[in-house]
Amino acid sequence: MMIDFFLESLRTSPEHEAVVSSDFSVTFGQLTRLIGAYEKWLDAHQIPEGAVVSFSGDYSPGSIALFMTLARKGNIVIPLSQDSSKQFAEFREIGETEYDITVDGDTLELVVTGRKAYHPLYTQLREARQPGLVLFSSGSTGKSKAIVQNLEKLMGKFRQPRKAMRMLIFLQLDHIGGVNSLLYSLANKGTTIVSDARTPDKVCEAVERFGAEVLPTSPTFLNLLLLSKAYERFDLSSLKLITYGTEPMQESTLSKLGEILPEATLQQTYGLSEVGILRSKSRSSDSTWMKVGGDEFKTKIVGGTLRVKADSGMLGYLNAPSPFDEDGYLDTGDLVEQDGEWIRILGRASEIINVGGLKVFPAEVESVLLSMPEVNDVVVYGVGHSITGNVVCAKFSLAEELPLRELKKRVFQYCKDRLPSYKVPGKIIITDEPTFNQRFKRMRREKV
Incomplete structure (x- = not known):
């Protein structure tokens, strides 16, 4: 299983700093031991392989270790961020959670729900004896959709070695971008930096204090950073790369960022929970044009809308019909402009x-x-x-x-x-x- 690849990465560099914040600093060795302790905890509470397990708790050694432990035990994982705490009951009901865990520091608290999860997508994962991941859409146009991923395939994207970086985690574990950032960091012996809060001052403080080299975030947050002028109060010279995605970037915001952070490369990213994060390359730091793709992705443009086919695409929705066409492509709903191999995201067709x-x-x-x-x-x-x-x-x-x-x-x-x-x-x-x-x-x- 791919989880063993990640665990081997942890074991071979036990003294390497895995996760750091103002409240904790954990090495790969300590994270490995915590995963071992959680394996025993799951066994003691008789949580079987293939069970649907939610856990609530934002980035911490405990939540990261539990995520990896559940993957190793072949469970179907539903991470829940405190950002969506008002929707916990809804998400657990849609996800048919059989066990709910709350992470408090290193301590785990368990609730056995009494539900039985029989969804065909779960059966598919269980028969393959592979771990699953359930993420929820933001629900901006109605009820949230529950997206089921084969976690084994998602992890497989990270077997190819990449550069080790000190990355400040911004998106949470209930977001495909947050999962992608964490797995990248663990697979490549990077360091995950957690800020005390996702405010401009706290994020910039963490960049300065822990020497963050990469900041993956959104255009909206970058605009807030500009407004706050937090870049004047903290030293951000360690930043080598700022990536932005989840929504179109305003060119005025991009231009201002280039002026105040000229040493950092600004790179647009692109991804969806349904297909994962595509590899991307911006035409330049001040351009909203980019190339997207990668070995495991195929793209095409139909009627001005981007479509994506992914080897690691989702299995389907728990509560909606499959959105894939007969060739396996997903209509992303994003209207694009094309210039040869470069594309520019204009916006969601629905917007x-x-x-x-x-x-x-x-x-x-x-x-x-x-x-x-x-x-x-x-x-x-x-x-x-x-x-x-x-x-x-x-x-x-x-x-x-x-x-x-x-x-x-x-x-x-x-x-x-x-x-x-x-x-x-x-x-x-x-x-x-x-x-x-x-x-x-x-x-x-x-x-x-």
């Missing part, structure tokens, strides 16, 4: 605003509005209109207090020479609420 038959991409409008000095953040989406079908709506978080009438005037003046008239926001909202969700993705929809 495109149709104004009188003309398409408006929210990220393009956001990029312009974010350049306004009075704007902290902004999210753009469409709302219904009796004449044009839809109109562009912009919800603002402001750096200074302004009456709505004055903001509308400034937005119109600022946009009139920068955007075609149909892209200029026709509806403007000022909000004190976050414009992004717990995964630091902009919420491009109107609350109902």
Whole structure:
């Protein structure tokens, strides 16, 4: 099993620093011993191979060790982040969890649910005697979808050696990006850095204190970092690579990042929970054009939308029909522009605003509005209109207090020479609420 490859990596470098934060520092050897102790704990509590097990607990030696232990024991793992604590009951019900574990430091607390998980996808994993992973979509357009991965195949992507890096983990273990970052770090004898909180100051403090070389994050968080000016309060010179994904990058944000962190390479990444994280290469640090693929991926563009086929793609959804076509390709829903082998993500097809038959991409409008000095953040989406079908709506978080009438005037003046008239926001909202969700993705929809 691929888990043995990871464990061998830990055993051969027992003194290497595996995970570090302001609260703990654990070597590969200590992590190995913790995995051994958890194996005995699972046996003592009679948790069988193939059982569906959820665990709640954000990045810590305990949660990382438990994740690896459950994989080794052939369980179907459902990691739950505290970010989604209000949905724990929903996720456990959809996932048919048979055992729920809470990680508190090194201590584990168990609840036997009495459920029996009979889903055909689970049967498929059990018959193959391979571990599984269940992740949940963000549920931005409705009920969350439960995505079932073969964890053995997912881990297999990391057999090819890559460069060891000191990586600050940003996305949690319940996100494909977080799982990908952790497995990369463990497989390549890297060091996983955990910040005390996912705020600009705490992330930058951890970068400085622990010499982080890689920061994988989202465009929304990078915009927050710029607004906070935390880069002026902490030394970020150790950063060699900043990767960003999960949503389109605003070009204005990318340009500012290049100015304040000229020594760091800025690289766009691309992936989905359904297919995993594709290998990517940005045309340059200041470009939103990239190549995507890799040995285990095939891509094609149909009707302007990117489709992906992956050797390590998901087995399916627990609570929705399979989205793959007859050739095994997934329609990602991401509209792209193509220039030879390079592509540029324009936005989700479901988020495109149709104004009188003309398409408006929210990220393009956001990029312009974010350049306004009075704007902290902004999210753009469409709302219904009796004449044009839809109109562009912009919800603002402001750096200074302004009456709505004055903001509308400034937005119109600022946009009139920068955007075609149909892209200029026709509806403007000022909000004190976050414009992004717990995964630091902009919420491009109107609350109902």
